[in-house]
Amino acid sequence: MIRWIFLDLDDTILDFGQAEDEAIRKTFSFLGIPPTDETVARYSAINKAQWEALERGELTREEVQVRRFEILFRELGSAASPEEARDYYMLALSREHGFMPFGKELLDALYGRYKLYIASNGTLSVQTPRIADSGVGRYFDGIFISEQLGAVKPQKEFFDACFAAIPDFSPREAVILGDSLSSDILGGIRAGIRTCWFNPQGKAGREDIRPDAEIRELPAFLSLLEDWENA
Ligand SMILES: [Mg+2]
Known part of the structure; x- marks a missing residue:
């Protein structure tokens, strides 16, 4: 029973997939990064790997929240702030349901x-x-x-x-x-x-x-x- x-x-x-997609596009637009499908897909891949590291106990939640943007922005050669991205993204995400x-x-x-x-x-x-x-x-x-x-x-x-x-x-x-x-x-x-x-x-x-x-x-x-x- x-x-x-x-x-x-x-x-x-x-x-969550749809919520994440919408929130991340809004975040990139806010930071002046074109929210192309390619950039969004790359963010998703980085994010997934970071979360898996969290599940294995290798990273803290706070580290994941910033590092996923740090890694992406480095790859893109963007000077955008990972901390600003984190704050904007989490607020945008909290509004999708x-x-x-x-x-x-x-x-x-x-x-x-x-x-x-x-x-x-x-x-x-x-x-x-x-x-x-x-x-x-x-x-x-x-x-x-x-x-x-x-x-x-x-x-x-x-x-x-x-x-x-x-x-x-x-x-x-x-x-x-x-x-x-x-x-x-x-x-x-x-x-x-x-x-x-x-x-x-x-x-x-x-x-x-x-x-x-x-x-x-x-x-x-x-x-x-x-x-x-x-x-
Ligand atoms: Mg789930």
Whole structure:
């Protein structure tokens, strides 16, 4: 039986890809850097690598927030300020909050039947307005944001802090749904809860990180829960 569901926020419930794209284009325009598709794609690649280093514990959040722009501006030969880029970008990002397809519908279907928790590696100042403005806050019994917890997914400490905040918690009756193998799924495995990988683009999996289940569309999570109930 499943009682507790941890949901990753970005690119699982809310469309972070689109939010990031819009916020980064606004930031580049503000700094006088032409927001071409090529520059945006290069930023995304740098950003992804920096976040993966954060997940491995090699960088702090504060370092990632500036370094991604430092590296890009160096490559572009731009004299723009990485700190100014960080501030503008995070403010712009905090104002974007579109849903993933069926993100809202999934919350409606789960609400009242399970205890729901956000488990996000996002930054507090970015996530707080997004959670409020998207209206998702009311669905959740708890909102766990790594910056507040002092640990990030996939660190066990992140999940230990979540579990400690939930009365009568039992890992056997919990699941995490998320789009990232390296943070959501690896974290869930380390924490001893069930894992469901949301993989809308059908990306290749990893031999070393095997989720209990994989879905391409969010509504499939409901059938999965039913299967687990009946197993
Ligand atoms: Mg995510």
